[in-house]
Amino acid sequence: MYGDTEIRSHDIHLTSFSVFDENFLSFAKNLRTTKPKVGKMKICGPKLSLCGLIISVWGIVQLVLMGLFFYINSVALIEDLPLDEEYHSLEDFYAAANRAYNQNAYNCWIAACIYVLTLLLSAQQFYMNSRVTAN
Amino acid sequence: MGSLFRSEEMALCQLFLQSEAAYACVSELGELGLVQFRDLNPDVNAFQRKFVNEVRRCDEMERKLRYLEKEIKKDGIPMLDTGESPEAPQPREMIDLEATFEKLENELREVNQNAEALKRNFLELTELKHILRKTQVFFDESVPTVYQSSVPRSSNKYRRLLQMADNQNEDEQAQLLGEEAVRASQPGQNLKLGFVAGVILRERLPAFERMLWRACRGNVFLRQAMIETPLEDPTNGDQVHKSVFIIFFQGDQLKTRVKKICEGFRATLYPCPEAPADRREMAMGVMTRIEDLNTVLGQTQDHRHRVLVAAAKNLKNWFVKVRKIKAIYHTLNLFNLDVTQKCLIAECWVPLLDIETIQLALRRGTERSGSSVPPILNRMQTFENPPTYNRTNKFTKAFQALIDAYGVASYREMNPAPYTIITFPFLFAVMFGDLGHGAIMALFGLWMIRKEKGLAAQKTDNEIWNIFFGGRYIIFLMGVFSMYTGMIYNDIFSKSLNIFGSHWQMSYNKSTVMENKYLQLSPKEDYEGSPYPFGMDPIWQVAGSNKIIFHNAYKMKISIIFGVIHMVFGVVMSWHNHTYFRNRISLIYEFIPQLMFLLLLFFYMVLLMFIKWIKFAATNEKPYSEACAPSILITFIDMVLFNTPKPAPSGCGVYMFWGQHFVQVLFVLLALGCIPIMLFAKPMLIMQARKLANEEVQPIAGASSDAETGGVSNGGPHGGGGPHEEEEEMSEIFIHQSIHTIEYVLGSVSHTASYLRLWALSLAHAQLAEVLWTMVLSIGLKQEGWFGGVILTCVFGFWAILTVGILVLMEGLSAFLHTLRLHWVEFQSKFYKGQGYAFQPFSFDAIIENGSAAVEE
Numbered sequence: 001m002y003g004d005t006e007i008r009s010h011d012i013h014l015t016s017f018s019v020f021d022e023n024f025l026s027f028a029k030n031l032r033t034t035k036p037k038v039g040k041m042k043i044c045g046p047k048l049s050l051c052g053l054i055i056s057v058w059g060i061v062q063l064v065l066m067g068l069f070f071y072i073n074s075v076a077l078i079e080d081l082p083l084d085e086e087y088h089s090l091e092d093f094y095a096a097a098n099r100a101y102n103q104n105a106y107n108c109w110i111a112a113c114i115y116v117l118t119l120l121l122s123a124q125q126f127y128m129n130s131r132v133t134a135n
Numbered sequence: 136m137g138s139l140f141r142s143e144e145m146a147l148c149q150l151f152l153q154s155e156a157a158y159a160c161v162s163e164l165g166e167l168g169l170v171q172f173r174d175l176n177p178d179v180n181a182f183q184r185k186f187v188n189e190v191r192r193c194d195e196m197e198r199k200l201r202y203l204e205k206e207i208k209k210d211g212i213p214m215l216d217t218g219e220s221p222e223a224p225q226p227r228e229m230i231d232l233e234a235t236f237e238k239l240e241n242e243l244r245e246v247n248q249n250a251e252a253l254k255r256n257f258l259e260l261t262e263l264k265h266i267l268r269k270t271q272v273f274f275d276e277s278v279p280t281v282y283q284s285s286v287p288r289s290s291n292k293y294r295r296l297l298q299m300a301d302n303q304n305e306d307e308q309a310q311l312l313g314e315e316a317v318r319a320s321q322p323g324q325n326l327k328l329g330f331v332a333g334v335i336l337r338e339r340l341p342a343f344e345r346m347l348w349r350a351c352r353g354n355v356f357l358r359q360a361m362i363e364t365p366l367e368d369p370t371n372g373d374q375v376h377k378s379v380f381i382i383f384f385q386g387d388q389l390k391t392r393v394k395k396i397c398e399g400f401r402a403t404l405y406p407c408p409e410a411p412a413d414r415r416e417m418a419m420g421v422m423t424r425i426e427d428l429n430t431v432l433g434q435t436q437d438h439r440h441r442v443l444v445a446a447a448k449n450l451k452n453w454f455v456k457v458r459k460i461k462a463i464y465h466t467l468n469l470f471n472l473d474v475t476q477k478c479l480i481a482e483c484w485v486p487l488l489d490i491e492t493i494q495l496a497l498r499r500g501t502e503r504s505g506s507s508v509p510p511i512l513n514r515m516q517t518f519e520n521p522p523t524y525n526r527t528n529k530f531t532k533a534f535q536a537l538i539d540a541y542g543v544a545s546y547r548e549m550n551p552a553p554y555t556i557i558t559f560p561f562l563f564a565v566m567f568g569d570l571g572h573g574a575i576m577a578l579f580g581l582w583m584i585r586k587e588k589g590l591a592a593q594k595t596d597n598e599i600w601n602i603f604f605g606g607r608y609i610i611f612l613m614g615v616f617s618m619y620t621g622m623i624y625n626d627i628f629s630k631s632l633n634i635f636g637s638h639w640q641m642s643y644n645k646s647t648v649m650e651n652k653y654l655q656l657s658p659k660e661d662y663e664g665s666p667y668p669f670g671m672d673p674i675w676q677v678a679g680s681n682k683i684i685f686h687n688a689y690k691m692k693i694s695i696i697f698g699v700i701h702m703v704f705g706v707v708m709s710w711h712n713h714t715y716f717r718n719r720i721s722l723i724y725e726f727i728p729q730l731m732f733l734l735l736l737f738f739y740m741v742l743l744m745f746i747k748w749i750k751f752a753a754t755n756e757k758p759y760s761e762a763c764a765p766s767i768l769i770t771f772i773d774m775v776l777f778n779t780p781k782p783a784p785s786g787c788g789v790y791m792f793w794g795q796h797f798v799q800v801l802f803v804l805l806a807l808g809c810i811p812i813m814l815f816a817k818p819m820l821i822m823q824a825r826k827l828a829n830e831e832v833q834p835i836a837g838a839s840s841d842a843e844t845g846g847v848s849n850g851g852p853h854g855g856g857g858p859h860e861e862e863e864e865m866s867e868i869f870i871h872q873s874i875h876t877i878e879y880v881l882g883s884v885s886h887t888a889s890y891l892r893l894w895a896l897s898l899a900h901a902q903l904a905e906v907l908w909t910m911v912l913s914i915g916l917k918q919e920g921w922f923g924g925v926i927l928t929c930v931f932g933f934w935a936i937l938t939v940g941i942l943v944l945m946e947g948l949s950a951f952l953h954t955l956r957l958h959w960v961e962f963q964s965k966f967y968k969g970q971g972y973a974f975q976p977f978s979f980d981a982i983i984e985n986g987s988a989a990v991e992e
Contacts, residue, residue, distance in 0.1 A: 055932055055935050055936075058935055059928070059931050059932070059935065062931075063927075063931065074633070075633075075677060076630050076631050076632075076633065076673065076676050076677070077630070077916075078677070079909070079913070080912075080913050080916040080917060081916075081917070082917045082918070082919045090645065090649065103919065103920075103923070104916055104923075106921070106924070107916070107918065107921070107923040107924040107927050108916075108924075108927065109924075110921070110923075110924025110925070110927070110928075111915075111924045111925075111927040111928040111931060113924075114924065114925065114928045115928065115931075
């Protein structure tokens with residue numbers, strides 16, 4: 001279905017240059033009947049937008065949760081902190097670890113916000129694609 | 136309804152059909168799809184059968200429909216597919232259908248021919264148009280060079296004057312020949328230049344030019360110009376590039392030569408008038424004709440479109456009808472004709488439970504055909520092996536397919552499919568244990584199940600998708616089970632969740648922690664005493680140096696435990712087979728020693744594991760403290776080889792419980808004793824029984840005794856298996872039995888070891904997930920500063936793709952294959968023969984599905 005409409009819109013483009021094409025009449029008829037709505041901002045195809053949608057949803061869920069875990073100083077994630085190999089006192093270490101935990105939590109949430117943006121973008125693209133296909 | 140545990144009971148039936156009712160009855164049976172007909176005239180070839188003419192007509196109709204379908208696809212018209220299946224039409228409707236298709240095909244062919252002729256015409260006209268346009272340029276452009284020398288300033292004006300003059304024709308020649316012409320014409324010689332104009336394929340042009348030059352010794356003059364827009368070839372619709380050429384020459388001989396060369400190069404020549412005025416007039420004419428032709432072509436196209444749109448509405452419906460008619464006549468060809476020609480006789484396999492439904496269908500068929508004599512369905516006695524028919528629904532279908540891929544069960548044999556529904560996803564999950572990956576898989580499966588109807592409706596020939604979709608329930612179950620084992624392993628994308636709070640704590644003071652690089656937590660002091668409520672304690676996540684060691688010990692043991700239970704279950708299944716087939720000898724002399732062998736050696740090892748887990752603990756006193764725990768593997772090896780175990784460290788016992796040595800020796804001896812029973816008992820008994828039977832038969836001669844022995848052997852305890860076995864040679868039975876025994880004994884050793892793949896794959900999966908996390912996602916997380924969020928976004932996307940691609944797809948596939956192997960080899964070899972053949976009922980649904988698949992290929 002999708003490929004079908006794309007070919008058609010492509011052909012219309014061609015025929016506008018060569019009016020003497022023998023298929024002109026039938027295409028003109030198609031033009032009248034189908035009115036293909038080619039999106040104004042169609043950047044990605046249906047597969048890419050679906051992929052973007054899934055990864056965005058996944059990213060939002062996982063990164064929000066991971067941000068939360070960093071925020072509550074989860075020990076399981078300590079290996080993923082930007083920490084030095086050695087600290088001279090326990091206080092130094094705690095201060096650095098707390099700072100890194102908070103920083104990572106915010107970074108995760110920032111990434112989650114970016115994924116909200118990509119989610120909106122791919123949702124819009126997906127909607128565009130599905131509308132084109134439906135026709 | 137039939138049970139899942141064994142295949143359906145089948146009966147061979149004979150069916151007498153009134154010849155006028157046969158068509159309707161078979162059609163009803165086809166809708167039902169529960170009857171497998173047998174070919175009653177296998178030695179009659181396909182062309183000598185009764186309904187060969189009808190089948191041929193159906194083939195012809197199908198061909199026409201395929202032609203229509205091709206044309207419809209070419210025009211990109213959507214075909215209406217309602218998915219409904221119309222009933223098979225009456226035989227008399229076939230003529231109507233034939234007429235309709237004939238008409239449609241002829242109409243379409245005519246339209247296509249017309250369109251092609253028109254297109255050819257159009258092409259010629261277009262080429263002519265180009266020729267006229269280009270040649271004008273050829274004639275025009277040589278003017279300035281001729282007159283440049285003599286009248287340089289007023290050349291344009293002069294040329295216009297010349298063109299307006301009467302003798303234009305001679306002028307042009309004069310222009311072409313230049314000064315030489317002027318010179319040559321002076322003596323009064325009439326120098327007449329001829330020319331040919333035409334169109335040739337662009338890629339042939341260089342060869343053409345060279346040929347002309349050589350053949351005419353350079354005495355011709357060729358000009359050419361490219362046609363910018365590609366032209367359409369009317370025969371195959373390809374776009375081709377062509378060039379216009381014009382050749383000037385002198386004399387008739389050269390003319391014939393040039394024409395021959397043109398012919399040889401497949402160039403089309405067009406008459407081109409010599410006078411410019413004529414040319415202009417002709418160009419005008421050509422333009423108007425092209426306009427006209429365009430309208431006509433448009434109308435033809437419109438007409439074709441209308442015909443095809445009308446056909447597209449019904450095409451699928453017609454296909455179904457024709458295929459049904461064809462299938463019915465094909466089936467009727469399998470039937471035997473009665474001597475009186477009034478009656479058709481069929482033989483068919485029928486599930487016993489469905490005889491009622493079939494009889495109802497037959498009655499419906501008779502009523503529809505208006506015949507008064509009801510069809511007769513009667514059961515026949517047979518010694519043939521009936522086909523295996525397992526009734527499935529959309530859920531069990533995929534599991535049954537996994538079993539059938541190994542081999543279709545023998546008739547009425549235990550069907551492993553119902554157990555596979557649970558064991559398959561479970562063993563898969565043991566290897567694939569990860570909450571995150573399991574959730575991805577389960578969500579994918581769930582999505583396919585929820586959208587089942589919509590996805591099933593849009594049939595694709597994408598093979599991989601069809602495999603996934605066919606196994607949607609397996610995928611969903613595998614995902615859910617993997618989530619469960621993931622929680623047991625406490626792994627989610629290789630990280631642990633600390634839900635209930637770890638049951639370990641640190642008892643070291645500050646200075647110890649500060650000064651030591653490695654610290655060990657003692658299970659005696661730092662462990663609370665009660666385990667983490669569900670699954671692994673999350674403390675193991677941060678135990679960098681011995682996490683794998685601990686997991687290995689645990690996972691290896693559970694692999695062996697699951698494996699031994701799975702195999703024991705398989706052997707128990709063989710007990711069901713032996714009792715069902717009344718195979719007493721196999722039950723006593725095969726099943727019991729097999730089970731003993733497995734239980735005494737391998738189940739004992741499993742018991743040792745549990746004893747070790749229960750008896751030994753860090754909090755216990757010396758003989759049962761953690762340091763005294765023996766290695767199960769070493770104990771087992773010592774047991775089988777009758778080794779004296781190595782002395783234990785001081786304060787510990789060599790054995791785990793009192794009398795262990797005696798029990799072990801006894802068990803090994805008993806297990807070894809089972810081997811000769813498996814090996815010899817059954818063939819010996821068969822031999823004895825045969826001898827006995829021979830002795831009884833020989834002294835008594837006469838018809839009565841024969842009948843007696845015949846009756847005994849038929850009603851004997853062997854049932855179906857009995858008569859078959861007696862055909863075998865005694866030596867063959869011995870060889871068979873020894874192969875089976877060796878396979879079983881060696882098999883139980885190697886199969887037990889084979890279950891270690893559960894541990895190996897689970898380890899590999901966990902490690903791969905961890906590597907992916909630390910090598911990829913950690914990079915994103917370890918970025919300092921606020922810009923880290925942006926980097927994390929990209930890295931996360933990359934990590935997500937790798938997770939799905941490598942961990943879920945590839946690891947999932949490998950775990951799937953290993954699970955399949957564990958079922959086919961380790962489990963089914965214990966009881967499953969798989970030597971049956973599948974029940975293939977005559978069903979319209981299957982035929983239409985296959986038919987459309989075959990066409991799409």
